[in-house]
Amino acid sequence: MKRHLVCLSHTPLKGHVDPLPEVVAEVGDAVAQLRAEVERFEPELVVLFAPDHYNGFFLDLMPQFCLGVAAQSVGDFASRPGPLDVPRALAEACAEAVVADGIDLAVSWRMQVDHGFAQPLEELTGALDRHPVLPLFINSVAPPLVDFRRAREFGAAVGRFLRNLDQRVLVVGSGGLSHNPPVPQLRSAAPDVAERIIAGRNPTPEARQARQARTIAAARAFAAGSNELRALNPDWDRRFMRDIETRDWSALDAYRNDAISADGGASAHEVKTWVAAAAAFDAATAGAGALRRRYYRAIPEWVAGFGAISSAP
Template sequence: MPSPFAEARMICASHTPLMDHVDADPLVDAEVRQHFARLAEQVAVFDPELIVEFAPDHFKGFFYDMMPPFTVGIRATAIGDYDIGVPGDRFDIPEELALDCVRNLYAADVDAALSYRAQLDHGFAQLLVLLTGSVGRYPVLPIHINCAGTPLPSFRQVRRLGDGVGRWLAGLNKRVLILGSGGLSHDPPIPTIATAPPPVAEMLIAGRNPPMEARRAREQANYETARKLARGEGHATPLNAAWDRSFMAQMAALDFDSITALAEGELTQLAGCGGHEVRNWVAAYAAMAALGPFTHQDIFYRDIPQWNAGMGIAAARRPSGHQA
């Protein structure tokens, strides 16, 4: 049984940097923002002593020159892509606590790298900005899961990571907020190294700190992909609302077997290359499950092609002590 600990909360949500750059249905836009605003109010009342965020990267801060399956940020700054967060802003990472997490993961036979100079893109920044106002409002432990640079860590590995983090959190006696950032179905224009021409392959290997013009060009390509998707044009895999809803139901039931059974290529066909970001939901739910019983709520789902996002939001809470 886990040790007694202070109250824990979890929020899993899709991120989409297109929210502030490509117009969606105004009613849908307003509904999404209202849900995040209400959650932000709840986070402020909860006043977490530590936020643990599982999130992906989009070849902005992690590259093929060294691509671990998991990386714990010991020190980190925001890239500020898509004007989300301020470039160079520091995440407020309690270093000794982060190192203690790494030691505990190693003791649990979970392989995770660590970084004293992590650069974190919108995959980390957007939820923190929406829920807290900035990347540095609360102490945060950022944990990167490789969801873009194939081959990807298996869902069994991801679940083991989440379980290890949850068991570590159980002994901290802190108010903890667990975030899972990413998914659901979407297919952004991220190239694959197997088919990329040499200049693009080099970007995937060592593309840190590109010129602003190159960064903006990538962002514009993402906007145009979404606009074409909304018009029924282009080559992006369509959003898959049925699969998204099924996945959310599986997570609510702690059914990890269904997602584990999907091969990497199968998931890409079903949910696009961005669908692999659901690994962050799996890690977050596994961490909550390691803490013991919790109450759960599916808050929102809508497929929003203008944002190239199967937009899902779910939350869970566990009061202090052992009883849910």
């Protein structure tokens, strides 16, 4: 089969607030197995669905879906800065096909991406630019948010574009699972924070470091038992992963945004990247190919339910 799927959690806290060494090793082993599968697959193109955390997309203009015709990693936390290898003609063709398929897709010729894009590229391929990549952003933090159904329709439109592409394509969904980190909301933000999430592009190194330090401090407090952040929800994580694994589209379409926030946390909306990626794989393969859960653990130190699903190698 010329299509392979990996859905994988990301966290900016690796190396900053780590769980016990055996848990770090366990996650490392799971990621290493996925990377080995990707290397054996030898992708000629990576189609990457990922969110942003007010590092590349801001409230001055927040699209629900955006395709980067050119993209640059900002290098937040431990992720590398630098350009992604975006094949422009193919990206333009994908955008035209997806819009013609009924999806209101934005296009960026200067997309900035953060660890949500960079981490899976680095962990699964070893570099930002080892393979050509189509970077596909899904808004997961700024209301109003699309629902699972619309994320599925977006992914399916991308998958129909991929169906006749004569290349080995790795489809990746990056994000989730349950987590509720201290991402600011406009309605409750102080004026300086509100300005940062409205128009905070290209902060100074000092400003970026200060923001990252606040996130690390919140994670340390959460891991120590602070209840200021919503608890992780392994039951919700496992139910969602089961619905993805079985591609139960009717069950996934029935998820409601308010319930996702209540049960999984405000940032659990990142799993819409998994929904879109699985739908793209499903459409690109006409439903062929089994999916299976590869890893799951609730990891408070990383403020995340951490999991992985992939297609059978």
